[in-house]
Amino acid sequence: MLEVDIRVRRGAFHLEGAFRSDATIVALFGRSGSGKSTIVEAIAGLLRPDWGRIRVGGRTLFDSERGIDLTPEARRVGCVFQDALLFPHLSVRGNLAYGERLTPASERFVDRERVLSLLGLGPLLDRRPATLSGGERQRVALGRTLLASPRLLLLDEPLAALDAPRKAEILGYIELLRDNFRLPMVYVSHAVEEVTRLADRLVLVSDGRTLAEGDVAEVLSRADLKPHTGRFEAGAVIDARVARHDEKYGLTTLAFDGGELVVPNVDALPGEPVRARIRSRDVALALERPRAASFQNVLEAAVEGIGEEFGAIVEVALRVGPTPLAARITRESAERLELAPGKRVFALVKAIAIDRRSVGYA
Amino acid sequence: MLSGEELGIVVLSLEVALASVAASLPFAIGVAWLLARRDFPGKTALDALVHLPLVLPPVVVGYLLLVVLGRGGVLGPALASMGIVFAFRWTGAALAAAVMSFPLVVRAVRLSMEAIDPRIEAAGRTLGARPWRVFATLTLPLAWPGIVTGALLGFARSLGEFGATITFVASIPGETETLPLAIYAYTQVPGAEGHALRLSILSVILSLAALAVSEWLVRRRPGAARHA
Amino acid sequence: MAGAWRAAGHAAPRIAYGASSALARQADAGAPAELFLSADLDWIDWLAQRRRLSGPPVRLLANDLVLVAPAASQAQVRIAPGVDLVRALAGGRLAVADPRAVPAGRYARAALESLGAWKAVEPHLAPAADVRGALALVARGEAPLGIVYRTDALAEPRVRVVAAFPESSHPPIVYGMALLSGSGADARAFAAYAASPPARTLWARHGFRFP
Numbered sequence: 001m002l003e004v005d006i007r008v009r010r011g012a013f014h015l016e017g018a019f020r021s022d023a024t025i026v027a028l029f030g031r032s033g034s035g036k037s038t039i040v041e042a043i044a045g046l047l048r049p050d051w052g053r054i055r056v057g058g059r060t061l062f063d064s065e066r067g068i069d070l071t072p073e074a075r076r077v078g079c080v081f082q083d084a085l086l087f088p089h090l091s092v093r094g095n096l097a098y099g100e101r102l103t104p105a106s107e108r109f110v111d112r113e114r115v116l117s118l119l120g121l122g123p124l125l126d127r128r129p130a131t132l133s134g135g136e137r138q139r140v141a142l143g144r145t146l147l148a149s150p151r152l153l154l155l156d157e158p159l160a161a162l163d164a165p166r167k168a169e170i171l172g173y174i175e176l177l178r179d180n181f182r183l184p185m186v187y188v189s190h191a192v193e194e195v196t197r198l199a200d201r202l203v204l205v206s207d208g209r210t211l212a213e214g215d216v217a218e219v220l221s222r223a224d225l226k227p228h229t230g231r232f233e234a235g236a237v238i239d240a241r242v243a244r245h246d247e248k249y250g251l252t253t254l255a256f257d258g259g260e261l262v263v264p265n266v267d268a269l270p271g272e273p274v275r276a277r278i279r280s281r282d283v284a285l286a287l288e289r290p291r292a293a294s295f296q297n298v299l300e301a302a303v304e305g306i307g308e309e310f311g312a313i314v315e316v317a318l319r320v321g322p323t324p325l326a327a328r329i330t331r332e333s334a335e336r337l338e339l340a341p342g343k344r345v346f347a348l349v350k351a352i353a354i355d356r357r358s359v360g361y362a
Numbered sequence: 363m364l365s366g367e368e369l370g371i372v373v374l375s376l377e378v379a380l381a382s383v384a385a386s387l388p389f390a391i392g393v394a395w396l397l398a399r400r401d402f403p404g405k406t407a408l409d410a411l412v413h414l415p416l417v418l419p420p421v422v423v424g425y426l427l428l429v430v431l432g433r434g435g436v437l438g439p440a441l442a443s444m445g446i447v448f449a450f451r452w453t454g455a456a457l458a459a460a461v462m463s464f465p466l467v468v469r470a471v472r473l474s475m476e477a478i479d480p481r482i483e484a485a486g487r488t489l490g491a492r493p494w495r496v497f498a499t500l501t502l503p504l505a506w507p508g509i510v511t512g513a514l515l516g517f518a519r520s521l522g523e524f525g526a527t528i529t530f531v532a533s534i535p536g537e538t539e540t541l542p543l544a545i546y547a548y549t550q551v552p553g554a555e556g557h558a559l560r561l562s563i564l565s566v567i568l569s570l571a572a573l574a575v576s577e578w579l580v581r582r583r584p585g586a587a588r589h590a
Numbered sequence: 591m592a593g594a595w596r597a598a599g600h601a602a603p604r605i606a607y608g609a610s611s612a613l614a615r616q617a618d619a620g621a622p623a624e625l626f627l628s629a630d631l632d633w634i635d636w637l638a639q640r641r642r643l644s645g646p647p648v649r650l651l652a653n654d655l656v657l658v659a660p661a662a663s664q665a666q667v668r669i670a671p672g673v674d675l676v677r678a679l680a681g682g683r684l685a686v687a688d689p690r691a692v693p694a695g696r697y698a699r700a701a702l703e704s705l706g707a708w709k710a711v712e713p714h715l716a717p718a719a720d721v722r723g724a725l726a727l728v729a730r731g732e733a734p735l736g737i738v739y740r741t742d743a744l745a746e747p748r749v750r751v752v753a754a755f756p757e758s759s760h761p762p763i764v765y766g767m768a769l770l771s772g773s774g775a776d777a778r779a780f781a782a783y784a785a786s787p788p789a790r791t792l793w794a795r796h797g798f799r800f801p
Contacts, residue, residue: 044484044488045487045488046484046487046488071487071492072484072487072488073487073488073489073490073491073492075488076490077488078488078489079484079485079488081481081485085479085481085482085485087482087485087486087500087504088504089503089504098486098489098491098499099489099490099491102489102490102491102495103490144489145488145489148489148490421719425726428726428727428730428732429730432730432731432732433730433731433732434660434730434731434732435730449683449732450683450716450732450733525719528718528719528723529718529719529723529726531716532683532685532716532717532718532719532723532724532727533688533717533718533719534683534715534716534717546691546719547688547690547691548690549611550609550611550688550690550691550692551690551691552611552632552633552636
């Protein structure tokens, strides 16, 4: 159980953040500069809030009213940063051992061999940080933090400095860690794909305030939060289960409350829960079911509302059964189709648009 | 090749310079860390105080040492009762050299400490290291090149220290007559330039040797060297 | 002296202070000096040899050598042949200007040698950079005794004169004055003034004598 309720003022910057979470991974999501990193620094003990409380697993790390402020080394909170921050004068082996050595044997619950094999660190042990690639460095950083047997893992934009293939690779490793170590994590990011893939709960941070907290899919789909969740990333997140696989064509059918989605092969067994993100710019609308078109996904939907008009573009909020979905189309089209709340339409989504990056394992 | 007298002068100079570095380095590392990593009321004053020997004429520094630490000085009697005497002793020469070279050592160490990303030290803390351990296992090794540079600068400055030394402890052969003082004495005697030249060449050789040693020391720590 | 000259309505002389050796070398190297005043006649002769003088040197002033102690000290020493300075020092050192380098030091050595005290006291010396340095050591109580010029001792309130060295014990301490080649009328006038009776009163007040 993670409880945070703090106020921080540093010059012109003002943060008021409060949330609590039981989830394995809670994501702090928001734009750069919104205050996410400040919250993480406060949890780690690297920054002292002006007021508030921070509790992890029943242990009070900070309480301004009772005068409690544990030093970072006493908190047992592990941090993984955007730029790895490996110790340049030590080998990978030395880096990995740094925190491990400082943890009393009785508190160690992370198995060294397991970490080394899961993260593939064996061949890197005698290398020096300067000779490693970005992806390798982050793997070592993850390993180093894990080996200190932390009670909570903070990941502050760990993928931000990596290129796309590396991002996917490390994201995979983090998922592995989440599933294998059952360690509570706080994942900070401004990238929706990462958050939807990894997290169960989401805390939205904007302009120094925690605006909302709740289920990932739910928070990201809320129309009133659209300005904070980001215009270009706007879309819907759908909780679904794998229904069946089509071996011949390499497709997977996902069943959700309101219909089915066909997507390129998802690496999960039938029955497993997944989360699919559909960007509103990938959804087209039609008044009739197209007879001969390539769209794999033709969903019956009802228009819920038409959002603010940015010049040529409008955002149309839909419901496919009970599940929210959004479509971004031209204002001209919206008027031509005479879209209005309540109107029944067909949402057309290309299977290709829901690629590997958009599907996460819940 | 070297006369007995000249050898004695060289040995004394080396003793004084080495003692000066050994004495000032720990303090310089501490002060450099304070100035690099901490904010506190009076920080500017401390910075100014540290640089004072750089800007004051060496003779003035020597005189101040006399006033504070001399036999009749502010702290003199107290130190004497503890068995610490600087008057006319090589320890006085070492102290004068240490004071004069202190700002150079601090600057070099401070620069290399400021070059260390403070987030690396923060990472160490989150891994469970207490501040002292962070200092010993992270800050010091990463500041190593600066420390070596500082020691070299301090050593070289101490080898060449003249004004403060002669004002504080005079030029007593065998006790406080270091190379620079001996060279000076010889330049004062018309026709003794030859002696002065020999000793000067000796100084140059010593300084070059110190430079070579410092280069070797920096190279011994590849991780740190790359970082610098 | 320069002050008095200026008060009398003349252009203020610019004075460069320094060790005789350094000044002499500078004058030799062409520094724009017109008048050279030095306690070290050897250096004046050196300049003469190199044809840097525009006239014969003049013996302007004389000084005495004195033994000084810190003002608060009760030390009593009688200066006579065989004087036991080591005992008077009681473990401390005798502050002098460096006898190898500085005229004041050389005079001190000569005086001690003539009194038969040099050998005994040589290991107990504290050779300072110059006579002012030696004076400072005594004034600060660092050295229990020192040998300086009478003029210096009079100028420093924190030392007292314990005894004077007889004139016969050392070569005469004479200050020579010489006009350098290329000197102008102003310089010659000032040189003449410095040797005149009103100037002598001023000199005497500071402890100088006349050769």
